[in-house]
Amino acid sequence: MISVDEARSLVLALAQPPESEEIAVAEALGRAMVAPAVARLTQPPFDASAMDGYALRSSDLPGPVEVIGTAAAGEPFAGETPPGSAIRIFTGAEVPSGYDRVVMQEHVTREGDRITVEGASANLNIRLRGNDFTEGTAFRPDRALRASDLGLIAAMNVARVSVARRPRVAVLAGGDELVRPGQQPGAGQIVSSNDIAIAALAREAGAEPFILPLARDTEDSLRARFAEAEGADLIVTIGGASVGDHDLIARVAEGLGMERSFYKLAMRPGKPLMAGRIGDTAMLGLPGNPVSAIVCAKLFMQPLIRAMQGLPAGDGVAQAVLDRDLPPEGDRQHYLRARLIPGESLPRIAPFEDQDSARLWVLAEADALLVRPAHDPARKAGEQVSFIAL
Ligand SMILES: Nc1nc2c(c(=O)[nH]1)N[C@H]1C(S)=C(S)[C@@H](COP(=O)(O)OP(=O)(O)OC[C@H]3O[C@@H](n4cnc5c(N)ncnc54)[C@H](O)[C@@H]3O)O[C@H]1N2
Numbered sequence: 001m002i003s004v005d006e007a008r009s010l011v012l013a014l015a016q017p018p019e020s021e022e023i024a025v026a027e028a029l030g031r032a033m034v035a036p037a038v039a040r041l042t043q044p045p046f047d048a049s050a051m052d053g054y055a056l057r058s059s060d061l062p063g064p065v066e067v068i069g070t071a072a073a074g075e076p077f078a079g080e081t082p083p084g085s086a087i088r089i090f091t092g093a094e095v096p097s098g099y100d101r102v103v104m105q106e107h108v109t110r111e112g113d114r115i116t117v118e119g120a121s122a123n124l125n126i127r128l129r130g131n132d133f134t135e136g137t138a139f140r141p142d143r144a145l146r147a148s149d150l151g152l153i154a155a156m157n158v159a160r161v162s163v164a165r166r167p168r169v170a171v172l173a174g175g176d177e178l179v180r181p182g183q184q185p186g187a188g189q190i191v192s193s194n195d196i197a198i199a200a201l202a203r204e205a206g207a208e209p210f211i212l213p214l215a216r217d218t219e220d221s222l223r224a225r226f227a228e229a230e231g232a233d234l235i236v237t238i239g240g241a242s243v244g245d246h247d248l249i250a251r252v253a254e255g256l257g258m259e260r261s262f263y264k265l266a267m268r269p270g271k272p273l274m275a276g277r278i279g280d281t282a283m284l285g286l287p288g289n290p291v292s293a294i295v296c297a298k299l300f301m302q303p304l305i306r307a308m309q310g311l312p313a314g315d316g317v318a319q320a321v322l323d324r325d326l327p328p329e330g331d332r333q334h335y336l337r338a339r340l341i342p343g344e345s346l347p348r349i350a351p352f353e354d355q356d357s358a359r360l361w362v363l364a365e366a367d368a369l370l371v372r373p374a375h376d377p378a379r380k381a382g383e384q385v386s387f388i389a390l
């Protein structure tokens, strides 16, 4: 069995360079830019007042000086600015040349057109031209676009952005025991939850997932479902990956010409993970146990989807202090469901007692996966360990 790191490299190698599309900046939340946005103007475009108050010369302080006009945002003052003068000014208005400071109106006493200043702050209250960004500056963050990024790009007067096309991810769950949420399970049946969770994880990573109809435990049914995944960039199967008589995924995928990257890795949960390519479509075969499927999707599917958009895969590993003693590990890298507790410099991490890979409730209560390498010796509370936040 290969290691988690080797498996990760093989999975990431399945990503091909992203195709791009141009979309309105307002639609670009969560998307990956493939070309920078280039500022079409300088911001602020002029020296702008940061306060409501009066623009004047520092050398005239504390006054009195004469108020000779007004400037508001969008309505500049066009007149001369002789020594001994000031203008009424509002936040965002252009500060006329000649004046070097704005005093807040709270520090001003006004009688008719004359003002006197008391307690002006050291801050000049002027945002200099170009102090945010200048025309021609390029912006392309190495991550999915955040809300504030969209604001910045719009402020740069860039209306449309080039982003990676969302990878289309077909999610295929199968098993004779499965029914859809809301249906009444018959004898021996359960509700299919994995495809719902895996599609959501795909969406979270920037993909456009589509859930295929449930497959039955026959090769014909599986082949029919694979055919419905036509056009997908990635097909993710769930279940049927292990060694039982009903575990048909490997056989069917092979029959469809799958070039296998690997099958089975030294990981817990998630040993029967499978990866490869069928023609132009990447394929991940996740194990059926719900926690195994979700942990594998976090560790392999999400990085692959990010890489498909040209984004860094990111391992997300952080450090914490162990909250209780742990026995030695076996021959697989172990991802333990755990709870984080605020700590001093590092958080503390408390793994749950029950690590059954079918217990979704425990996963819902967890906010981290504690990562233990294969053959890790026994650990004592207080030791530093690695984790991945959920
Ligand atoms: N003799 C062995 N048995 C098993 C081994 C092994 O090495 N030797 N490995 C175990 C491990 S580890 C895992 S993980 C599971 C994975 O098995 P499969 O990928 O073949 O998954 P299934 O058998 O199809 O299902 C396992 C379990 O998960 C439930 N399931 C499946 N799909 C869904 C779904 N869409 N939603 C909710 N739950 C689902 C299914 O009912 C089973 O309970 O194999 C071990 N066995």
Ligand code: MOO
Pocket (backbone or CB within 6 Å): 267, 268, 269, 270, 271, 272, 287, 289, 292, 357
């Ligand atoms: O490794 Mo399986 O994925 O234990 O549940």
